[in-house]
Amino acid sequence: MTTGLHTGSGAPARPAPAASGPVQPDAPGRRRPAGGSARAGQARGFVMALPPILIIALFIGVPIVLAFGFSLGFTGGLNHTIALIGQNVHEAQGLPTFGAYGDMFADRRFLGDLIVTVVVTLVSTAVVVLLAVAIGLYLKFADGVIAKALSALAVVPLFIPVVIASWAILGFYSADGFLRSVAAQFGVDFPVWSFTMVTVIIGSVWTSLPFATLLVTSGLQAVPRAMIDAARDAGASFARVVASVVIPMAGVPIVIATTFTAIGILGSFTVPYFTGPNSPNMLGVDMSNYFSAFNQPQQAVVMAFVVFAIASGIAAVYVWANFRSAKENAGKQAVR
Amino acid sequence: MTAVSRKVLARALAAVFAVALAVFIIGPLAWLAVRAFADSWTYPNLLPDGWTLHWWEVVFRDRSLGIAVQNSLFFAPLTVLVSALVCLPAAYAFARFEFPGRRFFLIGLFAANAFPKMGLFVSLAALFYAFNLMNSILGILIVHVLGTVVFMTWIPAAAFAAVPRSLEEAARDAGASKLRVFFSVTLPMALPGILVAAIMSFLASFDEAQGTYLVGAPDYMTMPTQMYSLVLNYPTQVAAVFSILLAIPSVALLLAAHKHIVGGQLAEGFQIK
Amino acid sequence: MTSNPTLSRAASHAADSATAPASDGAASDGAPRTGGAPRTGGLDIKGLTKVLGGRTIIDSLDMAVRPGELVSLLGPSGCGKTTTLRMIAGFLTPDSGSIMVGGREVVHLGPEQRPSAMVFQNYALWPHMTVAKNVAFPLRLRNRPRLSKAVIAERVDAALALVNLLHHKDSRPARISGGEQQRTALARALVQEPQLLLLDEPLSNLDAKLRVKVREDIREIQQRLGITTLIVTHDQEEAMSMSDRIAVMNQGRIEQFSTPAELYSAPATEFVATFVGSLNRVEGRIEEGRIVAGGGVLGIRPEDVAFVEDGDSGSSADAGLPATVERVVPRGHFAELTVRREDAVLRSFATGAPPAVGARGRAHIAKWLEFEDGKLVRKGSA
Numbered sequence: 001m002t003t004g005l006h007t008g009s010g011a012p013a014r015p016a017p018a019a020s021g022p023v024q025p026d027a028p029g030r031r032r033p034a035g036g037s038a039r040a041g042q043a044r045g046f047v048m049a050l051p052p053i054l055i056i057a058l059f060i061g062v063p064i065v066l067a068f069g070f071s072l073g074f075t076g077g078l079n080h081t082i083a084l085i086g087q088n089v090h091e092a093q094g095l096p097t098f099g100a101y102g103d104m105f106a107d108r109r110f111l112g113d114l115i116v117t118v119v120v121t122l123v124s125t126a127v128v129v130l131l132a133v134a135i136g137l138y139l140k141f142a143d144g145v146i147a148k149a150l151s152a153l154a155v156v157p158l159f160i161p162v163v164i165a166s167w168a169i170l171g172f173y174s175a176d177g178f179l180r181s182v183a184a185q186f187g188v189d190f191p192v193w194s195f196t197m198v199t200v201i202i203g204s205v206w207t208s209l210p211f212a213t214l215l216v217t218s219g220l221q222a223v224p225r226a227m228i229d230a231a232r233d234a235g236a237s238f239a240r241v242v243a244s245v246v247i248p249m250a251g252v253p254i255v256i257a258t259t260f261t262a263i264g265i266l267g268s269f270t271v272p273y274f275t276g277p278n279s280p281n282m283l284g285v286d287m288s289n290y291f292s293a294f295n296q297p298q299q300a301v302v303m304a305f306v307v308f309a310i311a312s313g314i315a316a317v318y319v320w321a322n323f324r325s326a327k328e329n330a331g332k333q334a335v336r
Numbered sequence: 337m338t339a340v341s342r343k344v345l346a347r348a349l350a351a352v353f354a355v356a357l358a359v360f361i362i363g364p365l366a367w368l369a370v371r372a373f374a375d376s377w378t379y380p381n382l383l384p385d386g387w388t389l390h391w392w393e394v395v396f397r398d399r400s401l402g403i404a405v406q407n408s409l410f411f412a413p414l415t416v417l418v419s420a421l422v423c424l425p426a427a428y429a430f431a432r433f434e435f436p437g438r439r440f441f442l443i444g445l446f447a448a449n450a451f452p453k454m455g456l457f458v459s460l461a462a463l464f465y466a467f468n469l470m471n472s473i474l475g476i477l478i479v480h481v482l483g484t485v486v487f488m489t490w491i492p493a494a495a496f497a498a499v500p501r502s503l504e505e506a507a508r509d510a511g512a513s514k515l516r517v518f519f520s521v522t523l524p525m526a527l528p529g530i531l532v533a534a535i536m537s538f539l540a541s542f543d544e545a546q547g548t549y550l551v552g553a554p555d556y557m558t559m560p561t562q563m564y565s566l567v568l569n570y571p572t573q574v575a576a577v578f579s580i581l582l583a584i585p586s587v588a589l590l591l592a593a594h595k596h597i598v599g600g601q602l603a604e605g606f607q608i609k
Numbered sequence: 610m611t612s613n614p615t616l617s618r619a620a621s622h623a624a625d626s627a628t629a630p631a632s633d634g635a636a637s638d639g640a641p642r643t644g645g646a647p648r649t650g651g652l653d654i655k656g657l658t659k660v661l662g663g664r665t666i667i668d669s670l671d672m673a674v675r676p677g678e679l680v681s682l683l684g685p686s687g688c689g690k691t692t693t694l695r696m697i698a699g700f701l702t703p704d705s706g707s708i709m710v711g712g713r714e715v716v717h718l719g720p721e722q723r724p725s726a727m728v729f730q731n732y733a734l735w736p737h738m739t740v741a742k743n744v745a746f747p748l749r750l751r752n753r754p755r756l757s758k759a760v761i762a763e764r765v766d767a768a769l770a771l772v773n774l775l776h777h778k779d780s781r782p783a784r785i786s787g788g789e790q791q792r793t794a795l796a797r798a799l800v801q802e803p804q805l806l807l808l809d810e811p812l813s814n815l816d817a818k819l820r821v822k823v824r825e826d827i828r829e830i831q832q833r834l835g836i837t838t839l840i841v842t843h844d845q846e847e848a849m850s851m852s853d854r855i856a857v858m859n860q861g862r863i864e865q866f867s868t869p870a871e872l873y874s875a876p877a878t879e880f881v882a883t884f885v886g887s888l889n890r891v892e893g894r895i896e897e898g899r900i901v902a903g904g905g906v907l908g909i910r911p912e913d914v915a916f917v918e919d920g921d922s923g924s925s926a927d928a929g930l931p932a933t934v935e936r937v938v939p940r941g942h943f944a945e946l947t948v949r950r951e952d953a954v955l956r957s958f959a960t961g962a963p964p965a966v967g968a969r970g971r972a973h974i975a976k977w978l979e980f981e982d983g984k985l986v987r988k989g990s991a
Contacts, residue, residue: 045433048425052485053441055422056448059463059482060456067459081465131357138350146350153354153361159590160365161543163560164579167567171371172364176379184380206361226733229700232720233727234747234801244746248737260449267452269546274567284454284546291458291550304455315450319443 064308071301072096086297100298104306112280114306117266120197120282124204125262128212131205132257136217136250137242151217158210166274169203170194195277203271208264212257219253220246252321259318263311283307365583372576391573401578404562408542411558412585415480415541416534422481423488424530428522430489431496448485456482457547464551471555479547484537491536495529496522535593539586650711650724650804651676651837652697657706659692666692668861670706674805674854677835679828681848684858685884691809693858694841698807699723711804726803730810732794734782740793741765741778747801768800771830788819795827799834806831806838812847824851845885849873857881875988879980882908889914889955895977898929898991900952905981909974914957916948918970928991929973934964948972 066078073092075083083089090099104110135150157165172178173193183190193199223246231245247254269284276282283303290300371377372391374384395401429435430442451459457479461470469475499522507517523530545560553561559582566575652674659667667689674680682690695701697708699720708716715723726747734743748761756764769775772792777785782793791811798806811827812820828851831838842848848855849869856866857880865877876882883890889911894904916932935954936947944963947956950972957972964970979987 041433042435045429045435046437048429048433049435049438049441050426051422052426052489053444055481055485056444059460059478060448060451063456063459063463064451066462070462078466079462082462085465134353135357142350146347146354149354150350150357153357156361156365156590159539159583159586161545161560161582161586163543163545163563164368164582165364167563167575167579168364168368171572172367176377178363178367178382181380181382185382202360206364209361224731224733226729226731227735229698229720230727230729230733230797231735231746232700233698233723233725234797235721235750236746237721240750245735249735251737263450263452267454267456269454273564284452287454287458288546288550291461297458297461300458304452304458307452307455311450311452311455315446318446318450 067301068305070298071100071305073099073298082297086295088296089298100302103299104302109279110286110303113283113286116197116280117282117284117307118310120200120204120272121262121265124201124208124265125258127201127205128208128261129216129254129258131209132212132216133220133247133254135213136220137246139217140220140223140246141238151213154213155210157206158214162207162270163274165207166203166271169199169206170275173199173202194275197276197280199275200272200282203275204265204268207268207271208261211264212261215253215257215260216250219250219257222253223249255321256318259314259321262314266307266311266314368576368579371573372580374573374576391571391577394570394574395577395581400557401562401566404557404559405581407556408559408582411476411480411548412538412541414477415484416537418477419481419484419488419537420530420534423485424492427489427492428496430493445486445489448482453483454546457550460547461550470551472551473556475551476548476556476558479551480541480544483540483544483547487533487536487540491533492526492530495526498529499525532593535589539589542585650713651678652805652839653707653709653712654693654697655707655709657693657696657708658704659689659696659701660704661692666861667696667703670861670863672856672863672866674837674839676711676837678853679831679838679840679851681840681842681852681855682858683842683845683848683855683884686843688858689861690841690843690858694727694807694809694839697805697839698725698727724803725805725807726798726801727807727809728791728794728798728811730813732782732790732814734790734793734797736782739779739781740774740785741769743782743793744768744797744800747797764800768796771799772796772826787815788823791815791823792826795830799830799836804837806836808838808840810842811840812842812844820847827851849885855885857884859884875985876908876978877985879906879908879983879985882978882980882985887911887956889953891953891955893953894979895974895989895991898974900974905979905986908978908980909955910976911945911956911958913974913976914948914955915973915975916946916957916959916964916970917973918964918968921970929971932970932972934966934968934970937963937966939963 070079070082073090073096075089075091083091088103090097090103132154135154139147139151160168171194174180175192175194177194180190180192193202227245227249228241231241236244267284268282269288272282273285273288276285283306287300287303287307290296290303370384373387373389375386375388375390377384430438460479464470464475469478503525504517504521507521508514512520543560544558545564548556548558549561549564552558553564557565559578563575563578563582566578652672654670654672657667657670658665670693672680682693684690692701696703699715699718699722703716706716707714710724713724715725734740735746738746744765745761748756748764766775766778769778772795774789774792774796777789777793782790785793791814795811808827812824815823824847840848840851849872852869854866854868855872857864857872859880865872865881867877872881872885876885879890882888887910889907889909891900891907891909892905893900893902893907895901895907900907915929916934917929930950930952932948932950934946935949938945940958942960944959945956946959946963947954955972955974974991976988976990978985979989
């Protein structure tokens, strides 16, 4: 297959593959050695796939390299303008400087916000995934009005801009909000959740739920009925069927949903900005403040890299899960 | 007997869960919607003191709010168009060609979503300052397109890959050219997936606030970024009215595409193959 | 509710019609002696009915399978055989009727509580578990008494040895061939030591060559263990070659329940006659070797139509009517001829060197079946 790679249609024709079927007048297209057309396909595929990759490289890859340099005090080249505009910029004298990192890690407020960010991300992601799995399992094993209602409800937030959602949630749990009003009817003094981390978590869960639910539900639906029947036939209870067969077989989509949810919440700004307290709050808000209000872009970039470091750990899990599923699929195809 | 009562109990629990979820999801939106028609509202009453359309008038009269609406309706379709032109050929290539670096490219695309948003925008700033993209239409467009690349590549790629090759081959065998096969077989069959991608991209652009605010404010305000200042500077009822307006296109799209999105087109796209 | 009192091991050694439940409503049976000593319970179904979406899928079905017997449920797709199997396994709840396994009513039990084990059509092997883990799963669920790891490992090895798959113990299902997956599924069912083994189209996903081998394997293991087995299949050859008895199903009812040989030689209904084996179906009756109008429907097996070419000598050289060969389809060790007589066009099987198309001779009908209102009324021969 690889020997005739470079030949085009002009080369002495190899015998056409036996499978090419009845004789057709447009022989040249078919007669071309398989290696040649495969190579053309490779080149075309590469070129077609390039534009989005270039956009990502140019507007994510390059900026991140630049920003990393900037955070270490390299203020020349493309970083020149931002270094001029920003205040409290640490400049590298030949060697990188960790001044900006030092600023941030000496800042108790930053450290507090870092902990808050991690905690909110963990708690919200856990709640989102639990809800998504619960809804997905219900849809898998039951149908009827409740199932329809659950699946419709869970996707609603997908279509509501985050800004509105945050604003609506703030009002719902505020001092004169719905929950407190209802509680007051019964003479109960319900706590005010607005501008606390509780609403930040509620808002994060609210906005992340549809995406996770769609991924998890579709993963659970993909578990064949016969696999579940086989487990029940073997004597497994419902709980055992779920734990030993359904969840493991939908493991990859669940991991993907978890990582996407966690990364989304980790970098969120709107929800904590609207519904959270002034301090402590999540790093997304801090970054925006340092960048715009305090005009200290270098410190903002430092925070970004701290968040990236956490995210890269999560992303690694995602990539691992995907490769694992690709491997399993490859195995299946090899048998067929 | 016990099996039946257990079933009833399970159903009752599920119903309670569904009601709780409804309050959790719909409650805040409904509470906000009522506010848009409220005159004044005394705590702890469950309904406003009186009803009025006054706040709608305020919104429709306000020029800056109108401009925000215009900007949003300008950026969202433009983003979808640019994103489709850039990404759809790539989606087809991922589905149909095996080329060197394919897997690396797929993972690379994931990078667009692997970096938490706010950190990414802050990092973008140096480049934008250097090339004078701050406070520019092009700058905002870039931010918006960045948020759609993953949707526009992965979901259509999965849709293209799901078109059986044998159908394309049958059309080729019937005498159709490659281009003809693409437009009369492959594209129509992949259309639901592409549609979902377009809708998700439209919503992503329409919804984008953090990056637009960082890059565009105060020169270019879209509806979501306008909300940031609205909340601080106007009565809550005005923000409520504006929220309803902002939600209209999204809800219309929800009703139009609900079936395909719930049908797994979205989920399919997020598994690298 | 007559339970089956004859389900002890001792009684079932005498595998003849005496052990058949008295309520056996199906056609007469003369099951051949099976080799192994049955150690498991029989299956007794009475009045089983299932209505789905207003349609009666299964209509008051009765069937009794003796301990140690291998029975096939044979029928075209949509006849209700899979529905019946799923009700026996417990995945579907019947609207009425009784299902007894080993003399115990199981109709109210979930599939996990029934003493039956099933081999699924697509094997349903859990892809995230190895072959050994798949087989071990049912044992790990036992908690009265809970089995020790050593006992489980021992039994898994025994089951895998039985299906000759020990070398693939640690492979994932996706990595082994279709036939090996099939055997894994069989091992997973057998390791449960079920009283009743259910197989849903067990050979439909295998290629033709493997199919013959696997069906011999299944039969051999079934006989060795003497396990009561019910197989659902649409393939008559499969059913004929494996079963002690076959229940032919059509439109939610059992048309005939008897041995393969009887099914073929004395089909109770026209449906059975056409579904099992090849058949010339001609309207009319036979008078002096000639088909004449009137009467019911004739069923003539192709092997009972003898064609002798002019000039050939033979025992039946001048029997039958003049005929012309219209078509010859080679079938390997025999050929299928289409011959035209003055009264009908008939298919005939010819062994040896087949005649050429257009050859003239005589075609003779040696045996035939006569049906009226779809039921067999007479077997005729010349």
